[in-house]
């Protein structure tokens with residue numbers, strides 16, 4: 213589409229503003245139609261039928277690491293080789309990740325000379341753009357964040373290898389390995405191998421492998437991710453990786469089941485700490501999940517239903533980006549094969565202005581900068597688009613407003 217003059221853009225913008233819109237594209241929440249897919253689960257554990265396959269009473273205490281059938285699903289979901297390498301916990305993987313870091317700070321990992329909190333400085337590598345809540349966890353515990361570029365193949369491994377080899381205060385890295393938040397990128401086979409193999413100055417280095425979108429494909433054209441625990445085992449670094457995932461965007465975002473996969477040493481470390489904090493997770497909810505999904509194949513089948521609902525929303529976003537901004541040399545965006553987000557890069561120094569203009573026209577976007585440590589996007593370029601929650605009509609309208617805002621901000625920079 214031919215470029216509009218600044219005057220024409222301003223007119224369009226004012227017209228949108230006059231409509232008094234109230235659209236929200238901020239967070240990656242499932243839409244109601246997606247939540248409805250799992251409703252039958254609510255009726256699968258009843259007052260007459262609440263025992264596990266082995267006959268355990270889910271109403272009572274116990275089962276620290278989850279009911280066996282939930283662990284079985286997580287074994288395949290997290291791609292570990294046995295249920296000894298799994299914990300099936302409460303509803304949130306973010307809680308599991310937060311608690312892992314909290315325990316490292318207060319007690320350290322088995323290889324730690326001292327708890328992290330008693331060491332001078334602890335640093336984490338943060339491939340960015342990335343997930344804002346990972347950064348919040350680091351900030352919460354006073355962990356210094358080092359931004360590492362995120363590439364189409366995962367974290368920039370040349371940078372990662374050099375940093376971790378020389379600085380023993382770098383204790384970990386956050387990785388969303390598949391359909392990453394917000395880029396949709398998936399780590400290549402080589403990236404996984406390099407992460408498993410790299411020499412780290414810190415003996416207690418950990419990869420926080422947040423595989424939140426492992427089954428969240430948008431179509432049958434899917435990214436493949438190499439098995440990190442296997443790769444680490446092959447290198448003798450199996451205690452390096454901690455794998456997380458959850459059913460938040462499979463069943464109910466507020467009442468799913470979260471899991472952790474890791475070497476038996478790491479699982480035992482985690483269970484030791486977990487036993488100080490709980491006598492067991494919500495087993496009734498785990499039973500609801502296992503009765504509904506039955507096995508991992510059931511999870512994969514269910515995700516096809518999600519894809520049917522959300523793929524058209526992703527398509528609509530991409531289509532409008534292409535139609536309104538394509539060929540104008542002012543923006544680039546990712547076209548993910550899965551996950552929950554699209555990452556939009558606007559001209560340097562424009563992201564904050566775009567988000568502000570959009571907000572003033574009634575379209576709420578994730579705050580500019582949120583996808584970088586300390587909420588500081590050094591180039592002020594990146595905007596995260598979350599298309600799952602709004603209706604199709606709302607998405608189209610919000611995207612038209614957003615693309616006008618991008619062109620206006622770019623025009624003001626010239």
Ligand code: PMP
Pocket residue numbers: 240303304305306307343388393422424457458459460465470
């Ligand atoms: N990790 C990533 C990468 C996410 O995008 C999200 C949700 N936005 C989460 C974790 C949160 O997961 P949970 O609901 O299991 O805490």
